Amino acid sequence: xxxxxxxxxxxxxxxxxxxxxxxxxxxxxxxxxxxxxxxxxxxxxxxxxxxxxxxxxxxxxxxxxxxxxxxxxxxxxxxxxxxxxxxxxxxxxxxxxxxxxxxxxxxxxxxxxxxxxxxxxxxxxxxxxxxxxxxxxxxxxxxxxxxxxxxxxxxxxxxxxxxxxxxxxxxxxxxxxxxxxxxxxxxxxxxxxxxxxxxxxxxxxxxxxxxxxxxxxxxxxxxxxxxxxxxxxxxxxxxxxxxxxxxxxxxxxxxxxxxxxxxxxxxxxxxxxxxxxxxxxxxxxxxxx
Numbered sequence: 001x002x003x004x005x006x007x008x009x010x011x012x013x014x015x016x017x018x019x020x021x022x023x024x025x026x027x028x029x030x031x032x033x034x035x036x037x038x039x040x041x042x043x044x045x046x047x048x049x050x051x052x053x054x055x056x057x058x059x060x061x062x063x064x065x066x067x068x069x070x071x072x073x074x075x076x077x078x079x080x081x082x083x084x085x086x087x088x089x090x091x092x093x094x095x096x097x098x099x100x101x102x103x104x105x106x107x108x109x110x111x112x113x114x115x116x117x118x119x120x121x122x123x124x125x126x127x128x129x130x131x132x133x134x135x136x137x138x139x140x141x142x143x144x145x146x147x148x149x150x151x152x153x154x155x156x157x158x159x160x161x162x163x164x165x166x167x168x169x170x171x172x173x174x175x176x177x178x179x180x181x182x183x184x185x186x187x188x189x190x191x192x193x194x195x196x197x198x199x200x201x202x203x204x205x206x207x208x209x210x211x212x213x214x215x216x217x218x219x220x221x222x223x224x225x226x227x228x229x230x231x232x233x234x235x236x237x238x239x240x241x242x243x244x245x246x247x248x249x250x251x252x253x254x255x256x257x258x259x260x261x262x263x264x265x266x267x268x269x270x271x272x273x274x275x276x277x278x279x280x281x282x283x284x285x286x287x288x289x
Contacts (some may be wrong), residue, residue, distance in 0.1 A: 011082030012042065018086060022093075030105045031092025035085050038143060041073040042081050049074060053139035054116050054194075056123050061136070068116040074141045084143045091150045098157060103218075107153075108146065110214060111201055115145040118197035126193070140191040145198035151176050152202025176202070 019027070019035065027035070045052070047070065054071040058064045075081040096104040119140060127135035155172045162169040170178045176199050184192045204210040 009078035011078030011080075012039070015039070015082045015085050018089065022089065026093075027089070028093060028096040028101055028104070030101045030108065031089065031096050034088060034092060034108060038073055038075070038081065038085055038088075042075055042078070045074060046070065049076065049141055050139065053141040054119060055139040056120050056127065056136035058139070059120055060124070068113055071116060071141050072112045072143050072146055075143070076141060080142055084147060087147050088143065088150075091147065091154055095150060095153060095157075106214060106218060107150075107205075110210075111146045111149045111198075111205075112143075114204075114210075115149060115194070115197045115201050118200050119145060119191075119194050122193045122197055138191075138193075140194045142191075142194070144190070145194040145201075148176060148180070148195050148198030149202035149205070151179075152199055152206060156202075156206040 016039075024032065052067060052070040052074040054067050059067050075084065092104075095107075099107065123135050123138060127133055155175060159172055161172050163172060163175050164170075165175065165178050166182055180192070180195050180199060183190050183195065201210070205214075
């Protein structure tokens with residue numbers, strides 16, 4: 001975890017530019033609220049990063065459980081915020097339109113907390129297995145664990161096709177795992193356990209009992225009920241359109257729409273943004289050495 005850099009927040013300016021290019025009215029409410037909350041906490045941090053980050057030592061041993069809520073909403077610097085929220089913008093528009101705002105809000109809340117819990121369990125297990133207490137002191141911050149969980153959902157709903165990661169075509173169903181390894185190899189300062197926790201939470205939702213547990217707890221509502229009739233739709237290649245969904249989530253008639261997500265990704269797909277981020281990270285490390 002690095003300290004925030006001072007000076008012009010170029011990443012924040014670029015993020016705001018993308019948001020306004022999309023148009024506030026074109027961003028679903030929960031996605032917009034998530035973006036706004038993360039930006040607000042970046043500009044007005046409630047605590048220093050070291051007092052907000054998540055670790056076994058701080059949470060379990062010192063009983064500072066509020067870090068489970070604070071850590072996903074704090075970012076180390078403006079570029080950390082930018083890459084996470086640019087990814088959230090794309091995933092949020094796609095998934096919230098598909099799942100409905102109320103259910104997507106429950107998904108975001110559940111994933112934010114559960115990803116932190118799984119991260120703590122992973123760090124504790126590794127520390128005990130390797131007899132290395134430093135893993136209990138390792139502190140993580142940021143929204144990327146939640147984004148990995150949302151990536152699993154997105155790939156679950158769009159299972160076919162390939163994505164480009166560092167110039168190699170990767171099947172959608174393996175993309176999360178390849179991105180996990182690629183980010184760890186090319187940006188060693190990132191939290192491998194935090195990203196892995198997100199993937200595991202996403203699998204608990206798509207392949208395990210988590211979705212049914214959430215539906216049982218929610219009671220009055222479930223997924224695919226937030227937007228009756230036409231839903232805004234993005235396919236795996238990034239082109240946009242409208243598609244009808246019935247209450248059981250079966251796709252119906254597809255109609256092309258004039259808008260595409262190039263307006264807020266500068267023409268880059270999510271995987272191309274990842275590749276650009278990794279290249280920027282490598283260049284930044286070379287310049288510092």
